[in-house]
Amino acid sequence: MGHSLLCMMGFFYKPKAELRADRTAVPVGGSVTLTCSLSPSSSSSSSSGWKYYWYRYDRYYKLVTSPDAVFLSNEQISVSEGGRYSCRGERGEPVYYTEDSETVWIDTTVSNRPVVTLHPNWSEIYKGETITVRCEIHGGDTEWDYEWETNSTIKPPNQTEYRIRSASSSNSGNYRCKGRMKSSQHKTTEWSDSVTLTVSDNKPRPVLTVSPSWLSPGASVTLNCQVEHPSAGWSFYWYKAVPDLSEKSSSYELLPDGSGTAQDSYIIHGQTHTAGYVCRAGRGDPEYHTDHSQPKFVWSADVHSAASLTVSPDRVQHFTSDSVSLTCEGNFTEWRVRKFSEDGRLSDCRRMTGSTCNINTSESDTGVYWCESGSGEFSSAVNITVQNDGNGPILVSPVHPVTEGASVSLSCSLRTQ
Incomplete structure (x- = not known):
């Protein structure tokens, strides 16, 4: 019974070949080594006496012979052409075959x-x-x-x-x-x-610089807009800031020929009054736009604008804890007083009564001040400095420029006298 069971197993069991390649693609000018053996599951059968044959599929399986391969040993060949390869073993007389191996796909690497x-x-x-x-x-x-x-x-x-x-x-x-x-x-x-x-994931915000910060008669104003990657295809858009008091912000009005310029600078000729500017950049197709820059200002001390600013007491320097009022004047009904502080921050006056801003001074109040009307007019700008030495003197000098040839009175003052 045991003998007949072994015979039945021998009749039905057939070993299978296994093909391995040392790489999956033939390199340019190189070769791939193929190795054929009995698969591990067939190791119980005797592995001696087998002669291995290789086949390459090209519309049908064809026996691989020299010179299409270099026969390194009974178990190994070297091929320089890609394709689908398989192998099998044969031995005995009459010939007994193993099962064919699984197909291995070998690419040929071309020089492109x-x-x-x-x-x-x-x-x-x-x-x-x-x-x-x-x-x-x-x-x-x-x-x-x-x-x-x-x-x-x-x-x-x-x-x-x-x-x-x-x-x-x-x-x-x-x-x-x-x-x-x-x-x-x-x-x-x-x-x-x-x-x-x-x-x-961050949306870029360009940085605008304005030169000069203070206008002198006849000077041109140069705007410069910088994006994080300045050489990467940006074009630039230039705007004037128009006060919008109802929204406590500004709207932006495109400057003449200020749409999509190739240069990252823009020159304004003939500017005489205080003004604010912003820029942004765009690139690509469809065009992608950055956020607007923070507004930057050019200030004018010219008192001949439609709006004006009066400071009381009328001096540039002030002691800490002084009461200072800044009053906007002109034929307008709505006003706001704005400040650009030494650390570069823009802010609105927190204590407005009608057209007057009231300040109880501290060191943080040092900055440039000006008025903006509801219809978009800017006043001349003034510097205000709050001294940081509680016992030191201040120079008493007028806030606004004096006319050439006019007399001016300068004095020093201590807090106590």
Whole structure:
């Protein structure tokens, strides 16, 4: 009974060959070593006496012979052409075959070189921008299927380019690609070098500088707008700040020829009165815009504007805890007094009574002050300094400039006299 069971097992059991390759692709000018053996599950059978044969599939399986391979030993061959390979063992007379091995796919690496490019070529872009990641394969007129590899959250489709219409941080990562010939599917390029795409979730805010800060007669005003990555395709938009007292803010009015300039600077000729400016930048197609910059001001001491500012007591320097009133005058009904402090902060007067701002001075009140009317007029600007030495003297000098040739009285004052 035991003998007949063994016979039945011998009749039904057939060992299987196993094919292993030392690499999955033939490098340019190189080769791949294939090894055939009995699979581990067949190890109970005797492994001696087998002669191994290799087959390559090209529309049908064909026996691999020299010179298509270099026969290194009974178990090993070296091949320099890609394709689908399998093997099997044979022994005995009459010949007994193992089961065929599983098919192993070996690619042939061609010399065409893939390159990943970004269009536009910005290594860092911002959330919401549009950018295209492209796989370009140089050399010959071959048509390709494309494969991408990336550590980003979203994998590109297997096409020559990946258009990201509204980028997010999920698109950040390294991208590389390779091509497979449409006409010969086992021929493939090497992987390209990686290109890093960084998508920032922060919306950029440009920084505006204004020079000079104080107007002198006949001077031009130069605005300069800086974005974090200044060389990366930005164009610039230039605006004048128009006071909007109902919203406690400003609206922005485009300056003449101030739409989409290529230069990051803008020159204003003939400015005579105090004014505020902002800029922003845009790039891409469709165009992506940054936030507006913080407003920056150019101040005029000219008293011939439609609005004016009166300071009481009429002096530049003040002691701490002085009561100072700043009154806006002109043919307007609504006013606000604004301050630009030494640390660069812009603020509105907190204690307005009608057209007058009342200050009980402290060191933080040092800054430039001016009035803005509800209809968009700016007054001349004044410097106010609050002395930081409680026992020191102050210079008593008029807040506004004096006319050339006029007499002026200067004096020193202590808090006690």
